[in-house]
Amino acid sequence: MLTVLTLVTGVAALLLAAWCGWAAYRDQPTKDWHFIGMAVVSLLAAAQLVIGIVQLARGEKPAQGTTIFVSYLLGAFACIPAAGFLSLAERTRWGSVTAAAGGVVLAVLEVRLYDIWGG
DSSP states (O other): OOHHHHHHHHHHHHHHHHHHHHHHHTTOOOOHHHHHHHHHHHHHHHHHHHHHHHHHHTTOOOTTOHHHHHHHHHHHHHHHHHHHHHHHHOOSHHHHHHHHHHHHHHHHHHHHHHHHHTO
């Protein structure tokens, strides 16, 4: 795994969580700008998914097992889009809370991916 990409994705996810959390604090739903931020974070997670699969295809192995590593990669990839869709369904401040929670979950998944790979 690329440590820099893992770090950037985790920090971007936490920034997204703080931004959406601020919107929830101000009693606002997710806006178009929040969805653009979610798209950027999702692209980072997609890049990490591709790089992780390429590294596995090249024969590199995670320290804690390939199955759990791929599971966490897929979960990290799906986390923000799932939170985004749920925030679309709830067009109140709770949609912003959902998006913020998705960002926190993605940051935790990034830390776990780093550990699984052997960091």
